[in-house]
Amino acid sequence: MGSVAAAAAEGKGDREEEEGAKALLALLQRVQSEALRLLGPVDFDPKLYVDLPLAPGADRAAAESALASVATREEMEAYLARYFAAAGSDLLAADPPDFDPEPRGFLPRVAAGGEARAWALQVHALWKDLARRVAPDVAARPGRHTLLPLPGRVVVPGSRFREVYYWDSYWVVRYMEQDIAVFAELIGDKAAAEIFSGASKAHAIRQSETICGILRWNGESLTLASPHRPGLVPFLDEAKSVRVMRSLQTSGLVYPAGIATSVSNTGQQWDFPNGWAPLQHLITEGLLNSGSTEAKKFAEDIATRWVRTNYAAYKSTGAMHEKYDVEACGKSGGGGEYKPQTGFGWSNGVLLSFMEEFGWSQDKEIGCLS
Numbered sequence: 278m279g280s281v282a283a284a285a286a287e288g289k290g291d292r293e294e295e296e297g298a299k300a301l302l303a304l305l306q307r308v309q310s311e312a313l314r315l316l317g318p319v320d321f322d323p324k325l326y327v328d329l330p331l332a333p334g335a336d337r338a339a340a341e342s343a344l345a346s347v348a349t350r351e352e353m354e355a356y357l358a359r360y361f362a363a364a365g366s367d368l369l370a371a372d373p374p375d376f377d378p379e380p381r382g383f384l385p386r387v388a389a390g391g392e393a394r395a396w397a398l399q400v401h402a403l404w405k406d407l408a409r410r411v412a413p414d415v416a417a418r419p420g421r422h423t424l425l426p427l428p429g430r431v432v433v434p435g436s437r438f439r440e441v442y443y444w445d446s447y448w449v450v451r452y453m454e455q456d457i458a459v460f461a462e463l464i465g466d467k468a469a470a471e472i473f474s475g476a477s478k479a480h481a482i483r484q485s486e487t488i489c490g491i492l493r494w495n496g497e498s499l500t501l502a503s504p505h506r507p508g509l510v511p512f513l514d515e516a517k518s519v520r521v522m523r524s525l526q527t528s529g530l531v532y533p534a535g536i537a538t539s540v541s542n543t544g545q546q547w548d549f550p551n552g553w554a555p556l557q558h559l560i561t562e563g564l565l566n567s568g569s570t571e572a573k574k575f576a577e578d579i580a581t582r583w584v585r586t587n588y589a590a591y592k593s594t595g596a597m598h599e600k601y602d603v604e605a606c607g608k609s610g611g612g613g614e615y616k617p618q619t620g621f622g623w624s625n626g627v628l629l630s631f632m633e634e635f636g637w638s639q640d641k642e643i644g645c646l647s
């Protein structure tokens with residue numbers, strides 16, 4: 278085939294894939310509505326349906342027609358098994374061959390031989406479970422998947438959150454810029470692609486100069502790289518820092534196991550009594566960046582509560598959680614639209630970041646103080 282003809286054929290193929298992707302989304306929306314009708318709200322997780330890739334060899338048009346005759350929960354199960362592959366099956370485990378179970382410079386201020394360090398190493402090992410790569414079929418036949426292809430390894434939050442998440446990634450890995458550059462390229466935003474690609478390269482250079490506290494696989498950092506992020510948390514002068522701290526201390530948000538998300542108990546997950554790792558981290562960073570010794574002590578106090586509750590919950594459940602209940606040490610969070618999830622990207626990143634920043638001495642109790 279001549280090059281013009283080949284390019285035309287390729288363009289036609291791209292258009293077909295694009296139309297296929299739109300049609301798949303429309304079909305999955307219909308499947309989702311049907312599933313809600315048949316399963317009822319309790320057993321229904323809306324995210325499952327939008328994550329379904331077409332099964333190898335399954336025909337989308339046939340799946341569209343067959344949906345009309347699905348009338349029971351059992352028929353829905355059979356229908357899904359026939360036409361779709363499992364949700365998340367287009368993200369493959371990506372066990373990093375060069376994973377170092379205890380990298381050089383790992384948490385230098387956490388006492389060797391202690392319980393805290395043994396646990397931190399277990400949390401570090403969780404990155405292996407959370408590493409994924411996108412299956413080759415996603416790029417080859419995008420019309421059969423709802424996932425966007427990313428070129429390298431990625432780290433996912435965990436459980437039902439099977440793909441890369443926007444702000445979660447900040448607490449997981451600084452290399453997020455690389456992924457944003459790819460997404461920007463995909464939607465044709467060349468300017469954004471250049472900015473984020475440049476930022477990614479700049480971080481890569483800075484990362485190679487920073488040794489302590491950065492864990493690497495293949496030259497990529499997999500934890501929150503530095504506890505100090507200029508730009509994200511503003512620097513306040515000492516007087517303002519103390520005012521902000523007092524206001525936080527009297528806000529009704531400070532609890533034995535961390536800072537609550539809000540004072541309203543609505544049953545929603547971003548409300549009381551839940552505490553989320555990124556918020557503990559942002560507040561702690563802000564206090565640390567202040568010129569006030571008292572604010573810095575308060576930052577350590579918040580981090581200590583958070584580490585203890587994470588530890589106690591890990592000991593009793595064997596998992597790191599997406600959110601925690603700040604009312605009691607060792608209790609994971611709940612509420613909202615889906616079952617509480619474990620894994621968990623940003624919780625692990627914040628925990629390791631706190632351990633790095635504040636250390637943990639041999640004689641400091643890691644469990645809950647009763």
Ligand SMILES: OC[C@H]1O[C@H](O[C@H]2O[C@H](CO)[C@@H](O)[C@H](O)[C@H]2O)[C@H](O)[C@@H](O)[C@@H]1O
Binds near residue numbers: 438443444445615
């Ligand atoms: O269904 C409620 C929300 O669930 C997701 O958001 C939650 O998990 C994300 C991944 O950890 C996290 O980035 C977000 O802050 C959490 O609220 C989903 O991404 C949301 O679209 C959805 O509304």
